[in-house]
Amino acid sequence: MSWLNDFPALGSKLLSEIRRAIDGGFRDFTREHGETLEQFFEPLREFLLLSERLLTQTPWPLVIAGIALLTWLAARSLRIVVGTVLTLLLIGVFGMWDDTMKTIAMIFVCTVVALALGLPIGIAMSRFDRLQRWVSPALDVMQTMPSFVYLIPVVMLLGIGRVPGLIAVVIYAIAPVIRFTNLGIRLVDKDLLEAADAFGSSAWQKLRQVQLPLALPTIMAGVNQTIMLSLSMVVIASMIGVQGLGQPVLKAITNQYFAMGLFNGLAIVGIAIVFDRASQAYGKRLQKHLEAQHG
Template sequence: MFPEGLTFSFADAVNRGVDWLVTRYGDVFRTISDTLLQAIVWLEGLLRGTPWWALLLIVAALAAHATRRVLPTLLITGLLFLVGALGLWDKLMQTLALVLVATAIAVIIGIPLGILCARSARLRLVLMPLLDIMQTMPSFVYLIPVLMLFGLGKVPAIFATVIYAAPPLIRLTDLGIRQVDREVMEAVNAFGANRWQQLFGVQLPLALPSIMAGINQTTMMALSMVVIASMIGARGLGEEVLVGIQTLDVGKGLQAGLAIVILAVVIDRITQAYGRQRHEVER
């Protein structure tokens, strides 16, 4: 047995810090929560209110533009049609709204942080261990403070998803910018381009395939949080899986799980195709 005299705990300090945040900035968190909730409810209403055939046409158009091939486009559209045929269309739209909002927030946070990491070795030294913690710590652990700050529902599910899904985008943005050829940057400097011109005119366009790969990975990781998010009040396909687990309804859980896989495949194929397309143009 480990000696009790050598043990310590920081749990009380963490609890006091969270309590202080709730007491001091409760109104700020409530405002953030209300704003995000309005955004996701609006997007969810838009998706659910759009005719199913119109959404299929939009997805087919995106797939055709990304892949430029008929067979993948038909396959992607057919897979989404299958989800509707299984009676899970509304649940699919709820999940898609959650994933889109979480991915958008992750992109807004992740790309600027990746750019800053690429420009500052000190920031990278501090941030990379934090990203390791965010990815390896069980998601249930950071659900606890998120629940205390935002309560139950869609908003804490979004924040928990962002915490888990943002690190790949930060890493790949940082990597893509740092891998831009030095000779290219020297030539740009020789023409007198300032830092903003270098960033938006050269570095970001050349790093775009890596950034697109990061967005792809972030979206996939956001989808992997769907079932866990359903445990704290998020609706959608994850809720169907959870109900299947609770009632030992294997068929119900398998159908919802298949729908999640289909959504992941659709998003993965489209985002990967856009990334490859950009890479081929640059080559």
């Protein structure tokens, strides 16, 4: 029975060997392919920089007017538009305009990338049950993994900067888009699909003209959750160089500046409420429109 006494030591030794093998392999991969990866993600960095310059260098009245217009087109609610304008004015009055614009640029780019990657995966999951069985556990891990863990591999691969933070945010926030796209397409009424088949629609025509339009309200719920998760990751991503409202919050934590942390935290909350209300209102409008069409 002596092996029972040695079991903890053997387990610790095995774990140490596994960790060394993984870390060593990761470092070798980084040294060999790190520069190639940086070049691969260069267009993403340029897209983010362009978005930041557009929001920070455009005169603030035009930015507020543009955001208010987009909010109105999405929500068609004067109350939400007024709340959006007041939130942005307060952010400007308290000197957080540039950081807020950088944060909005980051959220915009992260959402675009998450949609570009998540929608095809969600569509594929809805069509192939085997793929769903493989991808769902991976999404479970992604959603339960501590957010700090996502910073480790991207920093090892790409170092400190905007792009590593952006990639970490996308990985953390992409799961809802995939799940809700898959769910929305699977919930489409089978009778409508049979009717499309009766008219001789191809698989692509059914997807484009029937499934995606009917699933759009559910997909918008996934987009809403992706935006909220991206905002929640902003402060953590600031640890590896992501600019925006997260950096003052991190500075406030480090130096115990309560007022700075409070005001910047409230700015993040304000932006989150604006995005949440606008996207939810848009989803409800889509739902009513579809019900009117098919009801």
